[in-house]
Amino acid sequence: MKKKSLLIIAVIVGMVTLFVATGIYAGTEVKDEFEMKADYKHKKGIVKFTHKKHNVDYKIGCGDCHHVDKDKDGKPEKLDDLKMGDPVQKCIECHAKPGEIKGKKAKGMKKPQKREYHANAVHDNCIGCHKDYNKKNKTKAAPKSCKKCHPKKKK
Ligand code: HEC
Ligand code: HEC
Ligand code: HEC
Ligand code: HEC
Structure with missing residues (x-):
């Protein structure tokens, strides 16, 4: 015994x-708040992201933002069970083309093709949720305009 x-x-x-x-x-490791600054030249002001607030105060699960490669239905597999301390890949490791593609250059491209570009993937995630959230809650609290996220660039 x-x-x-x-x-x-x-x-x-x-x-x-x-x-x-x-x-x-x-x-x-992840800081509670950090600047989103992938490793390429930025045209716009650097965005501050409140990581902890999004998770804790706004009650958004890890899997609403973090995922890994496609599962069988062609969708990325959401990491709903991710925990602090687990290894996490940066968005640019998969959405690997620098910057944003739009306008003439993006003509005829399907969404997933555009999301090969880092900023398109990030925008789809951030702004996509903000749009839905504002509509559902009849508010403007979640920012959608360029200048609310990208501060004026210092010369
Ligand atoms: C609202 C969206 C969102 C939510 C919710 C969220 N994250 Fe994140 N997280 C991000 C973004 C965006 C980054 C920055 C990724 C990048 O720089 O490519 C990040 C970065 C990280 C990093 C650092 C990665 C690195 O290499 O620098 C870790 C670790 C992390 N998140 C873990 C978590 C965990 C665990 C949860 C849930 C408890 C969570 N995140 C919830 C969006 C989110
Ligand atoms: C391990 C690779 C990988 C990482 C890391 C990754 N993605 Fe993805 N992501 C994919 C794949 C594959 C798809 C499916 C193709 C598509 O729809 O663009 C996808 C799809 C998406 C979509 C479309 C939404 C959906 O559910 O279909 C968005 C938005 C997105 N990613 C944003 C992000 C953001 C923001 C990050 C970082 C926080 C990130 N991705 C990290 C591989 C990845
Ligand atoms: C799944 C939903 C969701 C995603 C994804 C998301 N957000 Fe948010 N965001 C919110 C909500 C909800 C609020 C708070 C609205 C309120 O104050 O009631 C918010 C507020 C904000 C604010 C203003 C308040 C603050 O905390 O700074 C900024 C800036 C912001 N988000 C940036 C981002 C960025 C950058 C990303 C992508 C990297 C992102 N968000 C992704 C839901 C989301
Ligand atoms: C919800 C916040 C948010 C909004 C609204 C937003 N962006 Fe972004 N944008 C980001 C984030 C986060 C990144 C990724 C930066 C990084 O990680 O390097 C980004 C990246 C970019 C990039 C690529 C990096 C650079 O500076 O060259 C461009 C260009 C850009 N955004 C333009 C715009 C424009 C134009 C608008 C308005 C139509 C806009 N964004 C609206 C959050 C936002």
């Missing part, structure tokens, strides 16, 4: 150690 409970404790300690270790070594 005593031996058995010792064994159980040993197993639990082992599991906790493994969990903490992977949390430290494989996880991705």
Whole structure:
């Protein structure tokens, strides 16, 4: 009996150690608020994103923003069960073309093709939700205009 409970404790300690270790070594850190500044030249002012507020105050689940490659129905697989400390990929790792494509250059392109461009994917996520949210709640609280997100660029 005593031996058995010792064994159980040993197993639990082992599991906790493994969990903490992977949390430290494989996880991705995220600040509560940060500037969105992917590694390419920006034409517009740098956007401040309130990551923690979106998750905690606005009650948005990780999977509404984070996903991995397509599953069988051609949709990305939402990471609803993501936890702080898990490894997370940046949007640009998959939506890998720099900047935004629009106007003449984007003519005839389907949405997923446009979303190969980083800013198109990010805009679809951020502005898409903001539009739906404002409509549903009859408010203007979630910003949709360029200048509400992109501050005036310092010369
Ligand atoms: C409203 C959208 C949104 C929600 C909700 C959200 N995130 Fe994020 N998260 C982002 C964006 C955007 C980034 C920046 C990604 C980039 O720079 O490509 C980010 C970055 C991160 C990063 C850092 C990635 C890196 O390499 O810098 C981690 C870790 C992370 N999120 C974890 C989570 C977890 C865990 C949850 C849920 C508890 C969550 N996020 C909820 C949008 C969101
Ligand atoms: C591991 C690769 C990968 C990462 C990382 C990734 N995406 Fe995607 N994303 C995809 C794929 C594949 C699709 C499906 C093709 C499409 O519809 O554009 C997709 C689709 C989308 C869509 C269309 C919405 C939908 O549900 O169909 C949006 C918006 C989007 N991504 C935004 C983002 C944002 C914002 C980030 C970072 C927070 C991000 N993606 C990170 C691969 C990724
Ligand atoms: C799934 C929904 C959703 C997504 C995705 C989302 N937001 Fe929001 N956002 C909200 C809601 C809800 C509010 C708050 C409205 C209110 O104050 O009642 C908000 C507010 C904001 C605000 C103003 C208040 C603040 O916290 O700064 C900014 C700026 C903002 N979002 C930027 C972004 C950016 C940038 C992205 C994409 C990287 C993004 N949001 C993605 C839902 C979303
Ligand atoms: C909800 C907030 C939000 C709104 C509204 C918004 N953007 Fe963005 N935009 C972003 C974010 C976040 C990025 C990604 C920046 C990064 O991660 O590097 C971005 C990227 C861009 C980029 C590519 C980077 C650069 O500076 O060259 C362009 C161009 C751009 N936006 C133009 C616009 C224009 C024009 C409008 C209005 C029609 C607009 N955006 C509205 C949040 C927003």
